[in-house]
Amino acid sequence: MKTFDEITQLISSEIEQINWSKEPRGLYEPIGYVLSLGGKRIRPALTLMACNLFSDDVQSAMNTALGIEIFHNFTLLHDDIMDRADVRRGRPTVHKKWDDNTAILSGDVMQIASYQFVTKTPEKYLKKTLDLFSKTAAEICEGQQYDVDFESRDDVKADEYLEMIRLKTAVLLGAALQTGAWIGGAGEEDAQLLYDFGINIGLAFQLKDDLLDVYGDEATFGKKIGGDILCNKKTYLLIHALELAKGNEAEELQKWLKLDNEDLSDEKILAVTSLYNRLGVDTICEDKMQYFYSKAIANLEKVEVLDNKKHELRKLAEKLMFRND
Secondary structure: OOOHHHHHHHHHHHHHHOOOOOOOHHHHHHHHHHHHOOOOOHHHHHHHHHHHHHOOOHHHHHHHHHHHHHHHHHHHHHHHHHHOOOEEOOEEOHHHHOOHHHHHHHHHHHHHHHHHHHOOOOHHHHHHHHHHHHHHHHHHHHHHHHHHHHOOOOOOOHHHHHHHHHHHHHHHHHHHHHHHHHHHOOOHHHHHHHHHHHHHHHHHHHHHHHHHHHHOOHHHHOOOOOHHHHOOOOOHHHHHHHHHOOHHHHHHHHHHHHOOOHHHHHHHHHHHHHHHHHHOHHHHHHHHHHHHHHHHHHHHHHOOOOHHHHHHHHHHHHHHHOOOO
C-alpha cells in the first residue's frame, strides 16, 4: 500500500509533465500557473488511494485522477471570479494576475481537458466513470448556484447549507473515491461505501473551512482571515448566529451585516467573531464537523478489505479534520 505522500508525489510528477506551453500563450499559461500552485491534491489522491485498496496498479487510475484534479482547479478559476477573490493558495488568483476573460476562457479549456483525461479511464469502467463524472460536474454547478442564491436570502437554514456544500464540495470527493474503487476492481457495495465516506469527509472538510476562515492563521490558511465575514457569506457559523442572536446581539449582528465601509473591515471581523464566540456557533460547527467525521469513519470501517489497508485513508481523514490550512 502506498502512503498519501507517495501518492501525491506521483500525482505532482504527472501534473508537471503535462504540456501547457502551447499557443495562444494567453490561454494556456494561466492553466500551467494555477496547476503549479500545488494545493493538497486531495481529490486525485483519493482516486488512487481507493484504487490501491483493491489493486497494486494505481497507475491504471492516474488519468482519471488527473482529470478530476484539473476539473477541480477549473471550478476554482470560475469561483474566484464569482467571489471576487484576490488570493488562492497564497498567490494572486488568475483573474487578478490576468483578467476575468482570461480566467473564464482558460477555465473552459481546463474543463475540456478534464474530460480528455477521464476518457482515458480503462474501457471496462469508462461508461460508468463518465456517467458519474458528468453527474458530479452538474451537481457542483447546482451547489454553486445555491451558494449564489443564498447571498440574497436572510432565511437560509442549516440543512439547506449542508445540502449546498454536499453538492459544491463533497460530491467530487465521493466521485473520486468511487471511480478509483471501480478501477481497482471493487464490488459495488464497497465502491458505494467509499463514495459515502467521501461525502461525509467532504461535509466535515467544508465545515472546517468555515471555521478556518474565521479562526485560522492567515500565514498557513493561504487567504485572508475573515473574508467570509466581510462579504456576509452564508456559512454554517453565520446561519446559526442569525438564528440564535436575540435582542442587542441581533441588532449588533444586523448592524455589521449592513455595513459597507472598507475602512471598518478589521473592526467588522473582530466584532462578528466576538459575536460568534458569545453565541457559541464555533462549538456548534465543530460538533457537526465531528458528526460527519464519525459517519465517514463508520463508512470506511465497513469496506471489506484488510484493516491495515485502510490506515492511510483513516490518517488522511484525520489530517483533514484537524488541519490548519
